[in-house]
Amino acid sequence: MKGKKINSNTLLLLITIGLFVVMYAVGCVIYSSKGFTHLQTFLNILINNAGLLCIACGMTCVMLTGGIDISVGSLVAMDCMFLAVGMEQWGLNAGLLCVLVLLIGLVFGLVQGFCVGYLEIQPFIVTMAGMFFARGMTAVICTDQVSISQNAFFVGLANMKFEIPFGAYTNSKGVLQVPFVRLPVIIALVVLVLVFLMLRYTKFGRSLYAVGGNEQSATMMGLNVKLTKLKAYMLSSFLCSVGGICFCMNTMSGSVRQALGLEMDAIASAVIGGTLLTGGVGNVIGSFFGVLINGTISTLVKTNGKLLSSWSSIAVAALLCFFIVLQSVFAKMKDSKK
Amino acid sequence: MNKLKKITGMALFLPIFCMVLVMAVNIFYDIASGNFAFNFFTISIRNGVLYGRLIDILNRGSEIAILAVGMTLVVSASAGTDISVGSVMSLAASFCCMLLAGYGVSSTNDLAVPLLVGVLGGILMGCLCGAFNGFLVAYLNVQPMVATLILFSAARAIGLLLCNNLIVYVRNDSFKFFGGYTGFMPTPIIIAAICVIIMMVLLKKTALGLYIQSVGINKKASRIAGLNSAKIIFVCYVVCGLAAGIAGIVGASRISSADSNNIGLNYELDAILAVALGGNSLGGGKFNLAGSIIGAYTIQAITTTLYALGVSSDVAPVYKAIIVLIIVTIQAPPFKAYMKRMSAKRALAKGGAAA
Numbered sequence: 001m002k003g004k005k006i007n008s009n010t011l012l013l014l015i016t017i018g019l020f021v022v023m024y025a026v027g028c029v030i031y032s033s034k035g036f037t038h039l040q041t042f043l044n045i046l047i048n049n050a051g052l053l054c055i056a057c058g059m060t061c062v063m064l065t066g067g068i069d070i071s072v073g074s075l076v077a078m079d080c081m082f083l084a085v086g087m088e089q090w091g092l093n094a095g096l097l098c099v100l101v102l103l104i105g106l107v108f109g110l111v112q113g114f115c116v117g118y119l120e121i122q123p124f125i126v127t128m129a130g131m132f133f134a135r136g137m138t139a140v141i142c143t144d145q146v147s148i149s150q151n152a153f154f155v156g157l158a159n160m161k162f163e164i165p166f167g168a169y170t171n172s173k174g175v176l177q178v179p180f181v182r183l184p185v186i187i188a189l190v191v192l193v194l195v196f197l198m199l200r201y202t203k204f205g206r207s208l209y210a211v212g213g214n215e216q217s218a219t220m221m222g223l224n225v226k227l228t229k230l231k232a233y234m235l236s237s238f239l240c241s242v243g244g245i246c247f248c249m250n251t252m253s254g255s256v257r258q259a260l261g262l263e264m265d266a267i268a269s270a271v272i273g274g275t276l277l278t279g280g281v282g283n284v285i286g287s288f289f290g291v292l293i294n295g296t297i298s299t300l301v302k303t304n305g306k307l308l309s310s311w312s313s314i315a316v317a318a319l320l321c322f323f324i325v326l327q328s329v330f331a332k333m334k335d336s337k338k
Numbered sequence: 339m340n341k342l343k344k345i346t347g348m349a350l351f352l353p354i355f356c357m358v359l360v361m362a363v364n365i366f367y368d369i370a371s372g373n374f375a376f377n378f379f380t381i382s383i384r385n386g387v388l389y390g391r392l393i394d395i396l397n398r399g400s401e402i403a404i405l406a407v408g409m410t411l412v413v414s415a416s417a418g419t420d421i422s423v424g425s426v427m428s429l430a431a432s433f434c435c436m437l438l439a440g441y442g443v444s445s446t447n448d449l450a451v452p453l454l455v456g457v458l459g460g461i462l463m464g465c466l467c468g469a470f471n472g473f474l475v476a477y478l479n480v481q482p483m484v485a486t487l488i489l490f491s492a493a494r495a496i497g498l499l500l501c502n503n504l505i506v507y508v509r510n511d512s513f514k515f516f517g518g519y520t521g522f523m524p525t526p527i528i529i530a531a532i533c534v535i536i537m538m539v540l541l542k543k544t545a546l547g548l549y550i551q552s553v554g555i556n557k558k559a560s561r562i563a564g565l566n567s568a569k570i571i572f573v574c575y576v577v578c579g580l581a582a583g584i585a586g587i588v589g590a591s592r593i594s595s596a597d598s599n600n601i602g603l604n605y606e607l608d609a610i611l612a613v614a615l616g617g618n619s620l621g622g623g624k625f626n627l628a629g630s631i632i633g634a635y636t637i638q639a640i641t642t643t644l645y646a647l648g649v650s651s652d653v654a655p656v657y658k659a660i661i662v663l664i665i666v667t668i669q670a671p672p673f674k675a676y677m678k679r680m681s682a683k684r685a686l687a688k689g690g691a692a693a
Contacts, residue, residue: 068484115663119670124483125610125620126666128421129659132607136656143652256652264491267484277484308503310495317492321474324485328478 012274012326013286019272020293027296031303039167039179045295050184051076051247052294055262056269056287057195058239063270064199064208065232066215066279067116067123071130072240073262075108077254078134079244084146084254087154094154102241108134109237113230123233131263138256145255148248157183158249184246191242196284208232212279261313268320269294276327293319352617352665353632360639364391367647387522391642399638400526401427401585401602405609406634407537408468408581410618410625411574414554416475417622418482419610420575423582425493426467427602430586432497434460435506435596438513445507453512460590461583467493468579472572490606497598507595517592526588533584534631541627550574554622607658608637614665 028037035041046053055072062069079101086097108130115126148154161180168178199205207228210218219225247259271277272293273286297319298312364378374380381390405423412420438456439446449456467489474485516525541547552560553567561567582602589601614620615636616629640661644654667673 070487115667118672119667120672121666121670122620124419124421125662128607128610129662129666131659132604132655132662133659136653136659139650139652140656143650261491264487267487277481308499310498310503313495314492314499317488317495321488324474324480324488325478328480331479 009274009276009281012323012330013283013289015326016272016274016286016289016293020289020296023293023296023300027300027303031300034303036303038169038177039164040177041299043164043179043181043185045292045299046185046188047182048250048298049291049295050182050188051243051245051250052262052265052269053188053288053291054191054239054243054246055266056273056291057191057284058236058243059266060270060273060275060282060284060287061195061199061208061239062123062232062236063267063275063277064212064279064282065229066212067229067232068267068277069112069127069130069233069236069240070124070263070267071108071112071127071134072236072243072266073259073264074131074134074138075105075237075240076244076247076259076262077256078138078141079104079241080248080251080258081138081141081146081254081256083154083245083248084148085142087148087151088146089142094151094157098245101245102238105237105239105241105244106234109234110230112237113233116233117226117229135256138254138258142254143256145253147253149252154249155252158252162186182249184249187242187246191239192284192288195239199284204228204231209280212281214280264313264320265294265316268316271320271327272323276331277324278331350617350626350629350632353615353629353636356615357632357636357639360636360643364643364646367643383522387519388524391646393524393527395635395638395642396527397524398642399635400524400530401589401605402608402612402637403530403631403634404533404581404585404588405605406612406616406630407533407627408574408578409609409613410616410627410630411550412482412578413610413613413618413620414622414625415550415571415574416482417554417620418475418486419606419613419620420468420471420486420578421483421606421610422467422471422486422489422493423578423585423609424602424605425490425497426464426579426582427586427589427605428596428598428600429467429489429493429497429500430460430464430583431590431601432500432506432596432598433463434587435508435590436500438508438510439506441500442502443506444502444504445509447509449508449510449513453510456513457516457587460587461580464579464581464583464586465576466579467582468576469572471579472575475575476568476571494598497596501596501598505595505597508590509594513591514594515591516588517590517594526592529584529588533581534627538627551624555624604655607655607662608641609634611658611662611665612637614662614669619669620666 055076059069059072082101082104083097086092087094112126112130115121116123160183162182164179164181168176171177199208207218207223210221210223211225211228215225251258269290270282270287273283273288273290275282275286294316297315301307301309301312361378365376368374368377378391381388381393383389409420409423434456437451437459438449438453440450471486471489474480475482516529518525520528549565549570553565553570557567586602590596612634613630615633616626618625618629640658641654644657645651649657
């Protein structure tokens with residue numbers, strides 16, 4: 001029975017990886033003239049979605065406990081606005097602001113985690129309140145669009161290029177193009193590896209799985225379920241703030257309507273990556289591929305150029321729907337075998 | 339002491355208490371700003387139509403009240419909320435306006451199809467969305483909020499596609515009717531009243547209300563008792579979609595256009611808040627429709643009051659989010675248990691002092 005269970009879960013992950021490969025291959029074939037085959041296109045997907053990757057890692061941890069966090073998009077908007085206004089209007093140090101943003105994330109997560117863990121309110125309601133709260137607070141900080149241009153340190157960080165020693169090519173003008181990534185990608189990959197190791201080898205990581213698998217047996221095993229949940233939401237909001245900083249380095253601005261629907265992308269990435277909505281099953285590697293699929297869809301839509309941008313959110317929603325149905329079918333199969 | 343407990347224990351205590359509180363704030367504000375103290379309650383007739391802050395609240399709150407009807411059923415039957423209602427509103431509005439104006443037309447004075455076709459089309463679109471949500475929740479056992487999350491993000495995008503990324507204006511007097519006036523009465527109030535009355539009669543005269551509560555309290559037991567649990571949950575979601583469709587038409591008619599990005603924005607929070615404020619548990623089971631309706635108008639009163647106090651529409655969600663948190667915290671079982679322990683301790687201390 002147990003071997004069967006692992007099989008169906010690895011199957012979900014394999015479907016995801018297969019889907020990504022197929023999607024990217026199709027893109028390479030159709031848009032090869034538009035440079036889809038270059039390494040840089042792939043790296044651009046990483047650069048554009050570095051923030052999302054951090055957020056998806058946090059989301060995966062929360063979803064492992066059987067919860068969900070839909071406040072992430074608004075929290076990112078609040079972080080970006082805070083950074084932008086802090087640098088441009090208050091003239092504060094960029095490093096200090098980043099630390100403050102991370103602290104805000106921790107406190108935000110603490111409150112949400114307390115409500116979910118100790119007050120036993122449905123995660124969705126709590127984080128929905130958090131979502132509207134953060135979006136409103138963004139407007140409290142500033143209602144205009146603020147772009148970051150004066151802070152030399154932050155602009156320098158955002159413009160840093162890390163060149164990759166292989167995959168260089170000469171473009172049509174005869175200039176050598178060396179593929180590169182930016183700082184957010186490095187941050188995101190470090191986060192990915194750390195969360196992966198944490199989930200696999202630490203006591204906290206394992207207890208996340210235990211709580212999501214069966215809350216009652218986790219309690220009986222002597223785990224502090226409430227504290228684990230609280231920590232999971234803190235981790236999610238913290239990683240979301242890290243993602244917010246990455247996001248800000250990409251957009252270099254803050255506005256009230258920024259990162260609308262980002263929570264959807266993060267949840268979709270985790271679900272597409274094989275994280276079960278009921279909790280207890282999942283892996284950040286899957287979420288990584290979920291993010292890549294997400295990024296590939298929007299890159300395909302952008303490369304086409306004629307399609308409206310709403311198509312990419314419809315495509316992601318359709319994929320999310322497909323994977324949710326797939327999960328439910330697997331769950332039903334498992335039930336009928338018992 | 340006992341009398342107080344009886345009053346606070348009443349089903350409609352929470353919404354009415356909040357309503358009174360909001361009114362008190364308004365009176366206080368009017369006095370503080372040097373106006374007539376009961377400005378809030380004055381109703382007059384200007385330009386042949388009713389005018390006044392109360393009328394304004396009743397008028398603007400119509401959409402939330404209509405949504406709250408559907409949301410109450412969904413919350414009761416499936417112990418989850420439908421967070422797609424705002425987006426579905428926008429989709430229904432877009433579809434209706436697209437039908438009326440014709441695809442790709444951004445502004446029109448003449449209707450491309452009869453008014454009824456467009457309106458019914460919009461409402462049908464709402465039902466369709468509800469059916470999609472209902473299918474996922476009832477038959478595939480997906481968590482309600484995750485299932486509705488799909489349409490939460492997709493419906494607005496589909497609406498934009500239908501409208502070819504434009505804001506479609508339908509400048510036709512017959513279409514303006516739904517958001518305008520019937521005689522001296524704002525039509526949305528009448529539409530909301532009709533929706534509420536039909537639902538109340540349906541719930542009172544048939545066993546539907548009982549079935550819904552029974553499914554919400556225990557799905558498995560209801561199925562064993564002979565109810566088709568899945569079908570009842572499905573119907574609840576379709577009704578919720580229907581309500582969102584009607585609300586969408588009213589919202590579009592109000593501004594005689596389909597603005598996909600803004601119609602129904604943040605309405606899901608208002609609708610859920612209305613249900614919670616009405617004293618309904620968000621954990622499903624027993625429900626009180628009247629409470630939800632009063633809750634809906636209370637929310638609108640709060641919104642109107644916030645605007646009157648000079649809070650911008652971007653900032654208003656902060657206050658509403660705090661109100662949601664307070665209400666759900668009061669309803670949370672651990673909090674209730676804590677309060678009970680505290681009062682028991684107090685009673686013990688009192689008893690000890692007496693002895």
